[in-house]
Amino acid sequence: MFINNWYAACIADDLDDTPLRVTMLAHNFVLFRNDAGIHCLSDLCVHRGASLSVGECKNGGIKCPQHGWEFNSDGQCTLIPAGIKTPTEPPKKARVPSYPVEEKYGLVFVFLGDLGEDERPAIPDIMPEAETGEWHYGVIPRHKDINYMRMAENYNDPCHVHYIHDFAKWLPKGVTIVDQEITDHYVKAWHAAWDAEGNYSDSSGLVMEYDVISCVSRNTNYQPDYPPQIVTAYVTPIDDHNTQIHMVVLMPKDESTALDGSKVRGATANEHKILVDMTRDVVMDEDYVVLSTTRPIKAANPGEELLLDTDRTIAQVRKMTKDYGDKFGRLDMVALKKLEDTNIRVIPCPGHKTDPKNWIHKTSPLLPTKGRGQLKVAS
Ligand code: FES
Numbered sequence: 001m002f003i004n005n006w007y008a009a010c011i012a013d014d015l016d017d018t019p020l021r022v023t024m025l026a027h028n029f030v031l032f033r034n035d036a037g038i039h040c041l042s043d044l045c046v047h048r049g050a051s052l053s054v055g056e057c058k059n060g061g062i063k064c065p066q067h068g069w070e071f072n073s074d075g076q077c078t079l080i081p082a083g084i085k086t087p088t089e090p091p092k093k094a095r096v097p098s099y100p101v102e103e104k105y106g107l108v109f110v111f112l113g114d115l116g117e118d119e120r121p122a123i124p125d126i127m128p129e130a131e132t133g134e135w136h137y138g139v140i141p142r143h144k145d146i147n148y149m150r151m152a153e154n155y156n157d158p159c160h161v162h163y164i165h166d167f168a169k170w171l172p173k174g175v176t177i178v179d180q181e182i183t184d185h186y187v188k189a190w191h192a193a194w195d196a197e198g199n200y201s202d203s204s205g206l207v208m209e210y211d212v213i214s215c216v217s218r219n220t221n222y223q224p225d226y227p228p229q230i231v232t233a234y235v236t237p238i239d240d241h242n243t244q245i246h247m248v249v250l251m252p253k254d255e256s257t258a259l260d261g262s263k264v265r266g267a268t269a270n271e272h273k274i275l276v277d278m279t280r281d282v283v284m285d286e287d288y289v290v291l292s293t294t295r296p297i298k299a300a301n302p303g304e305e306l307l308l309d310t311d312r313t314i315a316q317v318r319k320m321t322k323d324y325g326d327k328f329g330r331l332d333m334v335a336l337k338k339l340e341d342t343n344i345r346v347i348p349c350p351g352h353k354t355d356p357k358n359w360i361h362k363t364s365p366l367l368p369t370k371g372r373g374q375l376k377v378a379s
């Protein structure tokens, strides 16, 4: 699991002024909304380790449930109601990490890392259709006890679709990557074009995209004479063995452009609902039957699988994810595990860079990195 990335934390509409605990990268966070926007802090109080998410929102910040310390939305303690003197002036160290938050596509994204504002990558504009208001929108949150990379690989595996999924079993089994576009953090692959008779065609096909930034996979499915379907999955590691998925399902309300540039009719609200229901109630579980029994739990070592050309995108997804972690920091989960019963460790936040001192909770151990820097787009 790697830091310095945007992760989808929750559905924006689910968040109000009731604190919400979210576990990401094996650490707990508290999210809440106030008049100034959405905020994310480390969940554990610096006083005696109580969970702030059990507390309440107050004065634009959050109040710890155990002794009432109040923290503002920057994580700084502003009030200690019961101290030696009452009230006590909070010391500088009375603060918890605070993480950048953005709302996009109906989801809340948190930047888990210490990169400053000018160093952080933008959340990819992978789904501009969702912001037009011209597409039917549905979101499916789902927890799976599967490693996040296994989930991401699945969303970029064109060959599994017509084997695992009932709705696609009629499709021809031959798959070809017909074209690819790739940078050091993004890959887009155009896969076998299908038509209703099982022949390849210019008007139907599957486009799979992956971006390491925000760990997102977009699948766009084109069929002849049918509105396109966009299924975009954000995978957020809860820990090494569990993943939170936020899947956004889109279909155009009005006429849109097909793969071959021709026009195709819009989808009805009911057609979109059927796709959302089928994805949630059937398709995700069909994947789960296989993914939950696939070994090893994380991606296999190179040379211990027999990958073919149609698996090319999966290999690329793995490599760009590894490169990102090498560059921006990967958690040392073995070291972290040894500390968990007796210590609190936190993901570094931008405040750790600007002011590395005056923290009570130390940052979590990281594996050696190859040096930090901006991602650059490969030619
Ligand atoms: S543990 Fe939070 S105020 Fe005491």
Ligand SMILES: [Fe+2]
Residues within 6 Å of the ligand: 154, 160, 161, 164, 165, 283, 287
């Ligand atoms: Fe699938």
